[in-house]
Amino acid sequence: MRRAKVLIADDYWLFRQMLRALLEAEDDFQVTGEAANLQEAVHLARYYPPDVIVMGLRMLASRQEVAKLSRWPVAPWGAARLVAVGDTDLPEYADLARRQGAASYLGREGLAATLVHTLREVSRPPLSEQPEFAEG
Numbered sequence: 001m002r003r004a005k006v007l008i009a010d011d012y013w014l015f016r017q018m019l020r021a022l023l024e025a026e027d028d029f030q031v032t033g034e035a036a037n038l039q040e041a042v043h044l045a046r047y048y049p050p051d052v053i054v055m056g057l058r059m060l061a062s063r064q065e066v067a068k069l070s071r072w073p074v075a076p077w078g079a080a081r082l083v084a085v086g087d088t089d090l091p092e093y094a095d096l097a098r099r100q101g102a103a104s105y106l107g108r109e110g111l112a113a114t115l116v117h118t119l120r121e122v123s124r125p126p127l128s129e130q131p132e133f134a135e136g
Contacts, residue, residue, distance in 0.1 A: 003030040004123035005049070009041035010056035010085065015108075019054060019115070026116055038062065050080045051123040054115070057086035057093060060100045081122045085111065 006029050008019045016034045023029040032048045035041035038059050045053060060082070084097035089107035097105035103122050106114055 001028060003028055004051045004119060005030050005032045006119065006123075007031075007033050007035065007041065007044055007048070007050040007053045007080070009035040009038070009053055009059060011036055011059055012056070015056070022112060022115060023119070029116075029119065045080055052083060052119055053080050054083050054085060054119070055102075057084045057097055057105070060084050060102065061096055083115075083118060083122055 006023055008016050008023075008031060010016050010019070013036070016036075020031050020034065023031050032050050033044040035044055041053065041055065041059070044050075081103045082101055084100070084102040084105045085108060086093040086097070086105065087108055089109060093107070094105040104118050106118060
């Protein structure tokens, strides 16, 4: 079974630990690293390329940090899909996350119930790359 590689990036240590415990309880995820800030996330993503990055919305939405990233010719985390996590389920937060390049946004209120399903969906290869759909 293919295990999706996940990088956790959030400024709260306890939240990162909770996410790690939740994901490590599943057979199809491998946590490749944890980042406490955006620079660490970029560094880890470049050297240990994940399939998915779970990133706190505050980190993703920081104007100063995003301005630094906008100078990169491509997303600094490569081909990894980004799932943003925020404090609430407000639609404005989801819109902000998508404007910053997130494939999905999850509020922390129902996170435990939805994170695993969302990461499975986001880390799945496109249909054209899945063996049952590949032309032969």
